[in-house]
Amino acid sequence: QSALTQPASVSGSPGQSITISCTGTRSDVGGYNYVSWYQQHPGKVPKLMIYDVTNRPSGVSNRFSGSKSGNTASLTISGLQAEDEADYYCTSKTNTASYVFGTGTKVTVL
Amino acid sequence: QVQLVQSGTEVKKPGASVKVSCKASGYTFTDYNIHWVRQAPGQGLEWMGWIYPKSGDTNQAQKFQDYVTMTRDTSISTVYMEVSRLTSADTAVYYCTRGVSSGYPDWGQGTLVTVSS
Numbered sequence: 156q157s158a159l160t161q162p163a164s165v166s167g168s169p170g171q172s173i174t175i176s177c178t179g180t181r182s183d184v185g186g187y188n189y190v191s192w193y194q195q196h197p198g199k200v201p202k203l204m205i206y207d208v209t210n211r212p213s214g215v216s217n218r219f220s221g222s223k224s225g226n227t228a229s230l231t232i233s234g235l236q237a238e239d240e241a242d243y244y245c246t247s248k249t250n251t252a253s254y255v256f257g258t259g260t261k262v263t264v265l
Numbered sequence: 266q267v268q269l270v271q272s273g274t275e276v277k278k279p280g281a282s283v284k285v286s287c288k289a290s291g292y293t294f295t296d297y298n299i300h301w302v303r304q305a306p307g308q309g310l311e312w313m314g315w316i317y318p319k320s321g322d323t324n325q326a327q328k329f330q331d332y333v334t335m336t337r338d339t340s341i342s343t344v345y346m347e348v349s350r351l352t353s354a355d356t357a358v359y360y361c362t363r364g365v366s367s368g369y370p371d372w373g374q375g376t377l378v379t380v381s382s
Binding site: 156158187188189190191193195200201203205206207210212242244246247248251252253254255256257258259 | 300311314315325327360365366368369370374375
């Protein structure tokens, strides 16, 4: 199972919106509404930001939103803040009941 | 509250095995899969597999099927992940995490495994 494809880096100024893409195949992203997103600050444990494509866990800012079209899922961060600077990973269930992570995206707040 | 507490740092020689534990509390242990995820230094997250504590069923990524074993002890709400025939490529932080629907809301603190001669 190959890793899902994410852009290596995305940047934006405070207050702007950015979108991170996560591209897979019909065997994973395109076949299931089981995509989740994680934020990881350096040296820290990953934090769940979005699950089941669009759902936000309790306590996660509503500035974070998820969507999916075909084989590509997306995470949008609106009203970008300095604290959003981190690495972001997507993951999806696959047709073999396994899971696969994306390659990761470094978000930089300019 | 949900807690996953992992065993401590390990240093192993190439060819050896390592067994990492993950003790769960704060929820019904047998109701949720425990997944294992690793992260090599400076690299991304890599999904390794899951175990369903109620039955002991497992599902592992193909690359780990021949040298990673996941087990559990329901009497002490603990899962184990053993990696055999270690090489330097297995040097990583290993995390256990509880699967809820498609997400992992709860994570262990991570266990650093260093493989060095």
